[in-house]
Amino acid sequence: xxxxxxxxxxxxxxxxxxxxxxxxxxxxxxxxxxxxxxxxxxxxxxxxxxxxxxxxxxxxxxxxxxxxxxxxxxxxxxxxxxxxxxxxxxxxxxxxxxxxxxxxxxxxxxxx
Amino acid sequence: xxxxxxxxxxxxxxxxxxxxxxxxxxxxxxxxxxxxxxxxxxxxxxxxxxxxxxxxxxxxxxxxxxxxxxxxxxxxxxxxxxxxxxxxxxxxxxxxxxxxxxxxxxxxxxxx
Numbered sequence: 001x002x003x004x005x006x007x008x009x010x011x012x013x014x015x016x017x018x019x020x021x022x023x024x025x026x027x028x029x030x031x032x033x034x035x036x037x038x039x040x041x042x043x044x045x046x047x048x049x050x051x052x053x054x055x056x057x058x059x060x061x062x063x064x065x066x067x068x069x070x071x072x073x074x075x076x077x078x079x080x081x082x083x084x085x086x087x088x089x090x091x092x093x094x095x096x097x098x099x100x101x102x103x104x105x106x107x108x109x110x111x112x
Numbered sequence: 113x114x115x116x117x118x119x120x121x122x123x124x125x126x127x128x129x130x131x132x133x134x135x136x137x138x139x140x141x142x143x144x145x146x147x148x149x150x151x152x153x154x155x156x157x158x159x160x161x162x163x164x165x166x167x168x169x170x171x172x173x174x175x176x177x178x179x180x181x182x183x184x185x186x187x188x189x190x191x192x193x194x195x196x197x198x199x200x201x202x203x204x205x206x207x208x209x210x211x212x213x214x215x216x217x218x219x220x221x222x223x224x
Contacts, residue, residue, distance in 0.1 A: 034212060041220075043116075043202050044155070046212030087154075100145075100204075100213060102154035 004088045009107040012082075018075040020106055022088030025069045030092050033064060035073045036102075037084040044087065044102070047073065078110045114138050118203050118216035125193040125223045133188040133219050135203030143206045144186040145170075145213070146178065148199040155202065161186055193223045 005023040012018040024033065035047040048055055048062045050071070055062045061074040075082055087105040119134045137144065142163045147155040157170030161180040175197055177189040186205075190197060200220050204213040 036212065041200070041218070043204070043215030043218050044213070045215070049212060100157070102147075104154055 004090055004103060006086075006088050006103065006106045008104065009109070012075075012078045012108060012110050014080060014110055014112050015077055018078045018082065018108060018110070020073040020075075020086050020088075020108065021070065022073070023070045024088070024090045027068050027090050028092075031090045032092070033062065033068075033071045034089045034091065034100075035060070035062065036087045036089065037082075038087070038105070039081075039084040047086075078108075080110050080112065082108065083110045084108060116203055116205055116214050116216035118201075118219050120219060121217065122220045123222070125190070125221065127193060127195065127223060129193050130189070130191050131193070131221075133190070133201055133203075133221075135186045135188065135216060136184050137186075137203075137205040137214070138184065139205060139207070139214065140183060141205035141207050141214075142183065144180065145204045146176070146186070146188045147202045147204065148172065148197075149202065149218075150199050158188065158201075190221075195223050197221065198223045 032049050032051050034049040036044040038044045048060050050062045050064050063072045085105040085107050087102050116137045145160045146158040149155045156172045158176050159178040161167045164180050164183050167178050167180050180186050200218045202218045203216040206213045
């Protein structure tokens with residue numbers, strides 16, 4: 001699986017959009033970009049995933065560059081409950097059993 | 113629909129004791145996983161299973177055993193507990209399609 005690079009931490013004001021970058025310059029054609037988050041002491045939570053096109057769901061939006069070498073997770077209106085570690089993972093879904101590798105992620109702190 | 117259920121939530125073991133961490137999912141997922149997370153670190157894969165009767169080692173399998181007799185259950189066995197096994201253990205499952213993993217809430221284990 002391709003490796004990802006994320007900033008170790010970032011702050012965001014409550015009510016503002018949080019834009020979380022992720023670099024994955026070695027991504028291959030059949031690899032998806034997944035985002036998970038882990039709120040303190042809880043199990044990781046799936047947020048969103050995408051292959052080429054931008055994706056949106058009730059939690060977030062995912063913007064993938066045209067060359068697919070980087071992506072941005074957008075939390076449109078951050079709340080205090082969005083404070084968590086966010087993980088960007090690149091993997092091939094059908095091969096992903098056992099290969100979901102979590103790096104250090106980005107610690108996001110949402111402040112009032 | 114309970115998702116992935118882990119028991120117990122907390123446990124203190126003495127060195128050399130044994131225990132089984134229970135994991136049950138009610139989503140009829142074929143793929144199940146055990147991860148451990150040491151303080152301040154990412155998740156590491158211990159064992160995984162792609163279906164009933166099939167298990168395989170992950171990144172850090174030493175000191176652990178698993179079995180998968182049913183689709184729903186994937187218990188993790190610690191035979192001779194060591195302080196190095198002090199960690200938070202997460203169980204996860206997926207249908208191995210395009211969608212993400214569902215994680216349990218974790219078992220916090222301390223070996224003294």
